[in-house]
Amino acid sequence: MxxxxxxxxxxxxxxxxxxxxxxxxxxxxxxxxxxxxxxxxxxxxxxxxxxxxxxxxxxxxxxxxxxxxxxxxxxxxxxxxxxxxxxxxxxxxxxxxxxxxxxxxxxxxxxxxxxxxxxKGFVRQLTRPEIADIAAKVGVINCSNCGAPVDLRKEDACSHCRSALSLLDPQAVEKALQNYAHAPSRQGWGSPTDVGDALVAIAREQSRAQRQAAGTTITGPAAGVLGVDLFSAGLALVAELWSSA
Known part of the structure; x- marks a missing residue:
């Protein structure tokens, strides 16, 4: 209500x-x-x-x-x-x-x-292989805690608030929900590259929608993949994988 x-x-x-x-x-x-x-x-x-x-x-x-x-x-x-x-x-x-x-x-x-x-335990911290893969594909993300940019090519934690990098993903959500309510079983990530690939795809789609709304065009391999918000991307990952089940 x-x-x-x-x-x-x-x-x-x-x-x-x-x-x-x-x-x-x-x-x-x-x-x-x-x-x-x-x-x-x-x-x-x-x-x-x-x-x-x-x-x-x-x-x-x-x-x-x-x-x-x-x-x-x-x-x-x-x-x-x-x-x-x-x-x-x-x-x-x-x-x-x-x-x-x-x-x-x-x-x-x-x-x-x-x-x-x-x-409440809905997230897990990113592993070093995942950070390395995301750094190669995304570059810069936004800290989920304070919003500051984090250049994964140079640092593996937020230099502003020192928070560890964490991801809201289906496996962590399922584990947490088991303590709160019944949740359907979902597969975890198959490999560290799955996280990076999913984040890049979501970031590109979000950037495409924003560019269309603004009437602008950005080209190049890095278009739309810088400054990913891990929390927002995590929500999209959870929703996408749960809805496909």
């Missing part, structure tokens, strides 16, 4: 969308989404109150809005309740390291979609 009114996004200050989701012990939790900033606002401890089926619903909402126009986070984020600055920090779970932005007055925290996916 979705409600029309909400608080302002900590980054862009547009009204966030409130989604009422199942909570633990038959309760409900209201989570604020900003699809333009790809961010979530959780009141204090709300991220721990979500029922398993709520995690699945949130994943589907992110996928449904995957084509929304995305914008980078502002340098300063403000608490939607007290307007105070949010402090950036890091949390570490088994699936990786992710960024959080917390209110000093303990009103809540703001997390990117990709950080939430890492927290």
């Amino acid at each position: 979705q409600m029309p009114d909400s608080r302002p996004c900590p980054s862009c200050h547009d009204a966030m969308e409130v989604h009422v989701l199942p909570g633990q012990y038959s309760g409900e939790v209201e989570i604020d989404f900003c699809f333009g900033c790809q961010g979530l606002w959780f009141d204090h401890m709300e991220n721990l109150k979500l029922a398993p089926e709520a995690i699945v619903t949130m994943f589907k909402a992110m996928h449904q809005h995957r084509d929304a126009r995305h914008q980078p986070l502002a340098e300063r984020l403000n608490c939607p309740q007290c307007s105070g600055p949010l402090a950036q920090g890091f949390d570490i779970v088994r699936s990786g390291r992710y960024i959080t932005h917390r209110c000093a007055s303990r009103h809540g925290r703001f997390s990117s979609f990709s950080s939430f996916m890492i927290e």
Whole structure:
């Protein structure tokens, strides 16, 4: 269920969308989404109150809005309740390291979609062979945590926030969903080159659509394959492989 009114996004200050989701012990939790900033606002401890089926619903909402126009986070984020600055920090779970932005007055925290996916185990870190193959085919990607460009030909982690490179892929999603709800079985990647090939194909298609909308033409072997957003590409990979089953 979705409600029309909400608080302002900590980054862009547009009204966030409130989604009422199942909570633990038959309760409900209201989570604020900003699809333009790809961010979530959780009141204090709300991220721990979500029922398993709520995690699945949130994943589907992110996928449904995957084509929304995305914008980078502002340098300063403000608490939607007290307007105070949010402090950036890091949390570490088994699936990786992710960024959080917390209110000093303990009103809540703001997390990117990709950080939430890492927290809930929907991603896995890329292996060195996968990084090497993607570097040869893609070159530069965007960090899923902070959005900074990462030149895979020179670095294997984000130089801005030091986050490890991770991918939202069908195998990781299936494993995580087994802890939240029943999910159909899917095949994992056959080899490291499968990831690179899939990302290049998705990046080219996204670039083609953007060029058509803008009425511009870009040629050459690297057209449309630089600056891939791993999180958005991962959503497309999951959707494509699941829908084909």
